[in-house]
Amino acid sequence: MLRFTRFQILLSIASLFIFSAANAQSPQQDSRPRTSSVSGRVTVAGKPSVNAKVVVTEVKDRPSPESQGFSIAQTGAGTAEDHGALTDAEGRYRVANLPEGKYEAKVSLGGHVREKPSPNESLIESFALGEGESRGNVDFALVRGGVITGRVTDADGRPLIARAVSLQVVDEQGGKTVAPGSRNPMNMMMGFGGSQTDDRGVYRIFGLRAGRYLVSSGGESDVFTGAGGNHPRAWHPDAANENQAKVVEVTSGGEVTGVDIRLGAVKKTYEALGRVVDDETGKPVAGVGVMCIKVKADDGAAIDGVGFGGFGGNLKTDEQGNFRFAGLAPGQYQLNLADYESFLTGGGTYYSDGAKFEIHGGDVAGVEMRAKSGATISGVAVIEDADQSAKSSLSQTMLMAYSSPPSPNEANENAAASLMTPSASRVGSDGAFSLKGLRPGKVTIHAFIVTVGPLKITRIERGGVDMTEGIVLTGREDITGVRVVIEMSKKNREEK
């Protein structure tokens, strides 16, 4: 698995708060009657699985179920009550004395998969229990998963360490899809999902359903691992594209060895020089943040369809407004203004439409990004709650504003970039906020408390005019007196 450097540790302290924000669970002092139960059977290849651990956990509402990248936090916020059981000689388990609620049962038989044709590919079953309900047949029909293992080396046969290896599933029609959990940027960043090579270059991907797979490494898959090197992506055994890749056939419980991948020569990297100028005065802008994102690989393919192929770097312009990004592999890049110290301290007054450049076979100079003075929306945020204590949460609230570009096409093109450059403002203890550097378009505002999660905005108004659906900006307006009404739900309040 991924090695954590000491600064990733610190990063993880920060991420810990943010990940938990969406998942914070307070231990409950509940008085619900414990009259429900769940039971079922665990089998492996039709035979009972003895002494298998089944853990039943109550599921609380999760604010962001769709963001699978955050699954790390969802495996347990530490204080959720769980109930374990061991299967008996018949493979049966039973957990009783449960209060009513939504539950997940998870069987701890890693490396096993659901027997086909179950559409559920995980080892988790979700179910709800009513008061007094005895639910049976929460069964797990499993088979041993398949294994693909091999070695990743460079062109000279030297092992490559801590390289991500990803899988594509080849369906019956020959279509290829990214295997679940693989190549998800967040997963890769945290070292979860997919697989990494060890110090011998060896990887081992297990728990696979029977099927046909393509195995690849290198290329953009190493964006978060710090492995660097910028090897072009290669498919087993040494194919430069997926059409030449050798299909690996995995049977249930079978192990395919020797699925080696030989990566090509390290791509030569180049640098891009440029500067940021004020759109109106043409003068250089010093000390603003510039973020570089790779949007397309050098073969022209968009990366995983999300237009995001890794960070080329973040830096600040020097006194002459200059910036320099080094170590860029061939491909298409997008620059954006990231005019804030960090997301915790709020934003600056500029926005930018960004700039694009391509790296082909040489350095690029003269990239210019124009910084535009954006609009400002200011006013007060109020928490509508009779409870005075809820109001003390204001000083921990943060507002974030996104502008939707006028045309949807533009939105797609800059999707990743625009997501990363929202305007942010802290809310003062008196509720005052100021969102600066807003780009023209329809602005939507979001509120959250880092340690609690997103808050619901019930109304946005100005002088009695409802603006909840969005505020349309055309230029450099200075919109004052905006009232953002936040609802502090009971749940949020308790978790605060």
Next chain:
Amino acid sequence: MMERLSLTLAALLFISASWSGAAQEKKPKREGVISGRVIADDGQPMGGAQVMAVGAGKSPLTIPGQMTNCDADGNFKVTGLSHGVYSIVASAPGYVPVQDQSRKYRIGESVIIRMARGGVITGRVTDEFGEPMVGVPVAADRVRDSEGKLGGGAATMNEMYSSWSTDDRGVYRVYGLEAGSYVVGVNVASPILGGLGETSREPPTYHPSSPRGAAVEVNLRGAEEVAGVDIRARGGRGRSISGTVSGETQGEGLINGVTVTLYGAAGKNLMGMATLIGSQNFSLRGVDDGEYELTATRFNESMDLAISAPRRVVVRGADLNGIELKLLKLGAVSGRVVIEAPKAECETASDQFKVEEAMIEMKRDGRAPGVSAFGFLSMEASGFLGGATPDKVGGFTVKNLEAGRYRVNTDLPDESWYIRAITQAATPKPIDVSRSGLTLKQGEKISGIEITIAQGAASLSGRVVPSREGAQLPKRLRVHLIPAEAAAADDLLRYAESPLRGDGAFEFKHIAPAKYLLIARQASEKDANDDQSRPLAWDAVERGKLRREAAAAKNEIELKVCERVKEHVLRW
């Protein structure tokens, strides 16, 4: 929309992680570069190694370090740095740093970082029924360094926090380990996920199948592979320890969280950890019977911490409920660094350094009682706890100080700078705190400290040689510099000590020009092996002894303004 918000947070997180160290002022006067090269111990360039420059004395969350990758020749260049003090840390999977990474750098400096292949520990994990445990994290904690010293310095961070998962056969392989002794276990509290990972109800099991206290240590001599380090989990359920955290739970800022850490009372090992988000109640599970110390620490993004006094608890056959931990405010010391107009210009171009490039540290005079309340964060102490760099006009604040006596330590950029005086503003006249040190009560904030830097410092380097031909120098030898004049007998700023390198070489820098006595002296084994050891001269009794011995030895040396004495020979 939620997804969008989450994505943004993730992106922002990454940005702040790799954000340029350029500090708070919007327009830094001049931006700078620290460049260098990362090479393997066989001299091969480490292409693709990651290098990070982190501003010392800054919160890594609000002003994170700047990260860059080495090119194919191992060269790197961190740009966009403002005047300040930086730590440079390289990482490459499978490799470990060869030298001490605590050295500080300023812009314009060039760094050579050497790395070596790390060691490997591998084995198989089975459950109490003998079946392989699949996908469980395995932790290898270094308990002793290669010299057998307990615990480890900052360099052991990677190992302390390493975590690998078992595969479908239960096999794990932990690599890139520094030499030393390790205990390897499952269900171990991991600071990485700080209570976010699967907090198991099962107590931790260490190789071969033991609680922490009975774990068999695995000795790794270097880049070797130790196989067969199997672990058979003990199963069962441990006890739980639960309670509440009160006091200073809310600090300034958007992020407020409290981490409760559990340490073994005997070995001071981290045994458990829970992070409380939006809750005052904690619960640690999977705890074996035994004696422990519990501590709570509050974080926020600007690293304004609050801590609780360590609380001793005993777990015997039952859960422990209702433990109360009270968070207390921490102290701070603030003041100003003043650079005096030069009376003498040394030949080095001293004006290129700025006051922001001086590092001010508050060093504890005396031993901290019990476990450091900073828990796992103490590893990073040199980075952002207990230290600060001044702003443009010399203002500094060192925060997060526990109660106790402190002395001011400095790391100066310019060889011609020395600390002439450290005072505390008071009426009728400032107090000289260089002699007395500073005593902080719990949560006390002391201000008005003035650190005066004078120019014209001397330096002295040389070697200790045995007075008898062919004789060996004893171990743990240190060279002490002692002010010659009686009036300076208690002026701690005039004392200095230097350990000897393997070839007997010693070095003193930033020395006030004056007459000194020089003496080589053997440090006690205890002092030499103690991370918390303090300079001998800080202790009045030892200082007296040192002076008497030095006077008897009669090795007087006069260091003139800006003088660079080299190859000085001191006989032993």
